[in-house]
Amino acid sequence: xxxxIAEKILAAKGGQKTVKxxxxxxxxxxxxxxxxxxxxxxxWRDIRKVRDxxxxxxxxDHRVPAPTQQAAAGQRTGRxxxxxxxxxxxxxxxxxQGISHQLVADYGYAVPGSVxxxxxxxxxxxxxxxxxxxxxxxxxxxYAAIKGETWFRCGETVRYELTGKLPQAVxxxxxxxxxxxxxGDHATMNVEYGGPGLASLTINARxxxxxxxxxxxxxxxxxxxxxxxxxWVSARNPQPLQPVRPDADARYxxxxxxxxxxxxxxxxxPDSVVKNSQPVGVxxxxxxxxxxxGSCANGTLDDLELAARxxxxxxxxxxxxxxxxxxxxxxxxxxxxxxxxxxxxxxxAVIAPPTCGACGGGHMGVLGPEEVCITSTTRNFKGxxxxxxxxxxxxxxxxVAASALAGRIxxxxxxxxx
Amino acid sequence: MKFTARVWKAGDNINxxxxxPNKAFYLTVEEQPSxxxxxxRPGWSSQVQKGDIxxxxxxxxxxxxxxxxxxxKNLGLSCLVAHSINGLFFRNCVNFAFPALECPGxxxxxxxxxxxxxxxxxxxVRNVTRGTELQAKPLPPKLLALVMAGGIYPLxxxxxxxxxxx
Numbered sequence: 001x002x003x004x005i006a007e008k009i010l011a012a013k014g015g016q017k018t019v020k021x022x023x024x025x026x027x028x029x030x031x032x033x034x035x036x037x038x039x040x041x042x043x044w045r046d047i048r049k050v051r052d053x054x055x056x057x058x059x060x061d062h063r064v065p066a067p068t069q070q071a072a073a074g075q076r077t078g079r080x081x082x083x084x085x086x087x088x089x090x091x092x093x094x095x096x097q098g099i100s101h102q103l104v105a106d107y108g109y110a111v112p113g114s115v116x117x118x119x120x121x122x123x124x125x126x127x128x129x130x131x132x133x134x135x136x137x138x139x140x141x142x143y144a145a146i147k148g149e150t151w152f153r154c155g156e157t158v159r160y161e162l163t164g165k166l167p168q169a170v171x172x173x174x175x176x177x178x179x180x181x182x183x184g185d186h187a188t189m190n191v192e193y194g195g196p197g198l199a200s201l202t203i204n205a206r207x208x209x210x211x212x213x214x215x216x217x218x219x220x221x222x223x224x225x226x227x228x229x230x231x232w233v234s235a236r237n238p239q240p241l242q243p244v245r246p247d248a249d250a251r252y253x254x255x256x257x258x259x260x261x262x263x264x265x266x267x268x269x270p271d272s273v274v275k276n277s278q279p280v281g282v283x284x285x286x287x288x289x290x291x292x293x294g295s296c297a298n299g300t301l302d303d304l305e306l307a308a309r310x311x312x313x314x315x316x317x318x319x320x321x322x323x324x325x326x327x328x329x330x331x332x333x334x335x336x337x338x339x340x341x342x343x344x345x346x347x348x349a350v351i352a353p354p355t356c357g358a359c360g361g362g363h364m365g366v367l368g369p370e371e372v373c374i375t376s377t378t379r380n381f382k383g384x385x386x387x388x389x390x391x392x393x394x395x396x397x398x399x400v401a402a403s404a405l406a407g408r409i410x411x412x413x414x415x416x417x418x
Numbered sequence: 419m420k421f422t423a424r425v426w427k428a429g430d431n432i433n434x435x436x437x438x439p440n441k442a443f444y445l446t447v448e449e450q451p452s453x454x455x456x457x458x459r460p461g462w463s464s465q466v467q468k469g470d471i472x473x474x475x476x477x478x479x480x481x482x483x484x485x486x487x488x489x490x491k492n493l494g495l496s497c498l499v500a501h502s503i504n505g506l507f508f509r510n511c512v513n514f515a516f517p518a519l520e521c522p523g524x525x526x527x528x529x530x531x532x533x534x535x536x537x538x539x540x541x542x543v544r545n546v547t548r549g550t551e552l553q554a555k556p557l558p559p560k561l562l563a564l565v566m567a568g569g570i571y572p573l574x575x576x577x578x579x580x581x582x583x584x
Contacts (some may be wrong), residue, residue, distance in 0.1 A: 024558040042447050043485065045571060046581035070444045119483045121506055134508050135483045139513040139570035146579050151560065153505065156523040185431065187477040187502045188520075217480045217504040272431060274477075360482070361440035381481060388439075388457035 002247025004157040006190040006220045009132045009244055013115050023154045029055065029144045031109055033100050033118035036060040039081065040074040043138050050085050051148030057089040058082050058162075059100040062120075062356045064093050067363040100329020101296035103123035104204060105207060106330045108236025110182045112225050112243045116117075117144055122296045122378055124218060125211035128203060129233060130225040130243055135214065135362050155219045156253035157190040158183075159246075162197030164261035169416040171306070172205035173376060173396035175296060176212040177259060182279025187217040189253060192246065194224035197260050203232045204300035211297040212378065215273040265412055267374070268394040271382045280399055280411045288372045291316075291404035292385075293397045294325025294352070295359040295377035299396040303376065303397040304335045308343040310401035310415045316348035317407030323365040325352040349404075367392070374403045419517060419538040421496040422546070423469045424461075427530045428455075432474055434507065436479035438489050451493035466493050470495030471534050475525040476502030479507025491516040497536055499524050499543055499554060512561050515569035519543070 007019045014025035032055055037043060048058060058078060066072035075092075082090045089109075091097050100118055104110050104126045111378050112130035117123065119141040128131035136150065144150045160179065166172070191213050193206070209321065213221030223229070225243035233241060265280040293299070295306050304326060316322045324344055326332035332354060335341050341351060358365030359377035367373055367386030373393070375385065380392035395403075398412035405415070435457075442453040454463045472490065478500035479486065487510040490498060498511065498518040511518035517538050524543065528534065532547040541556035557565065567573050574580045 024560050026560075037484075040444075041451075042445070045574075045583070048579055048581065068444060121481060121483045137483055137487075137506070137510040137513040140509060142580065143570050143574065146574065153508075153558070153561075155505070185477040185480065187480070187504055214506075215480070217477050217506075219505045272433075274431065274480075361442075379435075379481065381433045383439055383441075383457045384435050386440075406466060 001125060002249035004190065004225070004246050004250045005130065005222045005244050006132060006157055007154060009113055009115065010152060010154055012113065019154050021156045023156055024151055025154060026149055026151050027115055028149060029117055029150055030114040031055055031057060032137050032141060032144045033057045033059060033116070034141055034145065035062060035100050035118065035120060036064065036071065036075050036078060037062050038119060038138055038141060039078040041070060044077055045142055047081070047142060047146060050283050053085045053087050055148070056087050056145055058087050059091040059103055060093060062360065063362050064097065064355050065353065067252045080126040092417065098330065099296045099356055101211060102299065102327035106128065106328050108233050109231055111237055111239050112241055112397065117141065117150060121214045122211050123161055123214050124221045125207055125296055127210040127221040128207040128223050129227060130223055132220050132222065134220055150212045151196055154212040155189045157192050158186055159192045159194065159252045159255045161195035161255060162193060162217065162260060162383050163257060164197055164208055164259050166260045166263060169413045170202060170263050170265055171396040171398060171400050172208040174266045175260060176209050176261050177268055177277040178263055179258065180215060180274045181266065183256070184275045185217045189218060190220040191216060192222050193219045198224065198226055200260065202302055203229060204302040205231065207300065208297050215379065265396060265399050266401065267409065268365055268380055270380055270391040270393060273380060273394065280395065280409065283393060283409050284309065284411055286372065286393070286409040288320060288374050288408060290321045290323065290367065290371065290373040291400045292323045292358060292365055292373055292377060292401050294327065294376040297326060297378045298376035298397050299325055299327030299331065301331050301334050304331065304340050304344070307397045307401040308340040310311055310348035310412060311405060312343055314347055314405050316404045320404055320407050322349045322404035323352055323358065323366070324349045325357050325364065326354050328354050374400050374409055376400045420536065421471060421538065422533065422535045423471050423496060425471045425473045425528050425530065425532055425534045426466065427473045427528065428475070428478070430449065430475035431477045431480055434479060434484055434486040437486035438484050445498055447488065447492065448517065451489045454489050462463065463493060468494040469496045470494065471496060472498045473524055473528050473534065474498060476501045478502065479504040480538055485514065487511045487516045488514045497538065501525055513562050513570045515565050517565060519554040521552055523552060527552055536580070545549060
């Protein structure tokens with residue numbers, strides 16, 4: 001019986017011939033990412049030894065620059081950890097900082113066939129690089145740093161076969177919202193993305209889909225490798241690359257085709273990502289207080305560039321706070337160099353430093369009672385971005401930018417179609 | 419392990435932010451449990467008695483990696499049984515040694531306030547009030563052993579690999 005991409009990597013890294021759904025496999029971990037929350041006083045347990053400091057990456061992203069004394073204390077503990085174990089890949093506030101999942105892309109930390117863990121749920125983001133990456137718990141991360149291994153439970157795999165090309169003003173976020181809206185959660189299962197439609201999607205676009213797969217409750221989300229992907233990784237990481245392809249007779253729980261040409265801009269209504277998508281027209285006209293672009297899902301250069309194209313030469317509606325958070329300093333610098341930052345600023349956007357920030361209700365745009373936000377971030381759970389009575393709609397960066405201009409939820413095609 | 423207690427019911431797609439809201443982020447481990455479900459069921463956390471059992475629906479614990487399972491345990495709940503459990507949340511249950519089982523059909527088999535009897539290792543779930551029985555998916559031996567050992571931290575402490583709890 002053939003294996004899916006996830007099953008093949010689990011088998012290879014677990015030293016087994018085959019792996020099938022239901023198996024629990026202990027695997028070698030190639031990359032362990034720790035971030036500021038791990039070092040918070042109410043989470044951290046002091047580590048006395050690590051297996052291999054070269055496999056560890058430390059990132060400050062959730063609460064930077066530190067908004068509270070507790071966050072500052074946690075980051076101090078993190079810096080001490082980095083010093084004590086001589087961790088080289090350390091992304092402190094400064095030139096190389098960013099959201100961990102963006103840094104994985106910026107610095108080529110994930111290579112095909114590898115295993116990467118981090119205790120942030122959106123770590124499945126790195127699955128775009130044809131590897132096994134997933135969010136684990138804080139204790140798992142400490143265990144993996146110390147022992148160099150972790151356990152995974154293998155689930156069934158759902159394969160999404162992408163065909164065609166997205167229409168103008170429709171993005172990978174909309175493709176994801178289509179999947180989440182129609183098929184709902186994929187709890188205990190893996191998702192695998194492939195098919196001829198890949199060719200039309202940038203790595204950043206694909207990364208939106210793997211990142212958002214956390215919202216499907218997917219165990220692992222992986223993309224097939226193609227030349228574009230291998231070029232991206234090899235430009236950033238000198239390691240020899242070995243793409244992992246599913247076996248021709250791999251067994252899937254389901255294979256579903258997504259015709260990208262047929263998709264339209266979608267919005268997830270407040271309080272849930274799954275089974276909650278509607279065409280933007282259904283909620284168009286809903287007044288907003290805040291429009292937010294950012295996070296590990298949609299804070300890439302592509303996303304900022306798309307937002308800039310929407311707002312070019314226009315002004316954000318009075319009374320609307322338009323907050324744009326580049327996902328990393330690299331993205332921020334590139335956007336600045338290309339004039340994207342200037343365009344956004346001219347339109348009235350506030351550019352926040354790279355951080356998870358308000359996506360998790362941390363800081364830099366937290367919502368007050370009854371406020372309404374449209375966001376391109378990862379989650380819209382009740383109270384996720386602030387007060388439990390606030391309402392968070394989720395759409396693509398184009399939809400968010402168009403809504404910021406209009407002051408109400410708006411179809412981006414009004415601004416982007418020729 | 420065998421748990422016999424009254425059950426509370428949570429619905430489908432219960433997310434981690436409802437269990438451990440951002441508001442409680444900076445609080446101590448001991449303070450966090452009182453915020454469980456404060457947004458969707460205010461006042462509930464103070465009604466939970468030690469040993470009570472939580473019954474969940476589909477996709478319980480979707481969302482973040484935050485130690486939400488730790489809050490359920492520290493709230494005094496003895497066990498979670500849900501139709502399906504988000505993989506990351508399930509890991510945290512194992513990590514923090516909070517007994518959790520997946521049991522298809524569980525949500526329909528219980529009304530809130532019914533008494534459940536759960537044999538954790540075997541995965542046997544009985545509704546004592548109604549006299550019905552269901553079979554949950556028992557934990558794989560490796561994960562069961564981790565739960566029985568008290569989770570990851572006690573294991574690493576015993577080996578001297580992490581500092582003892584302050």
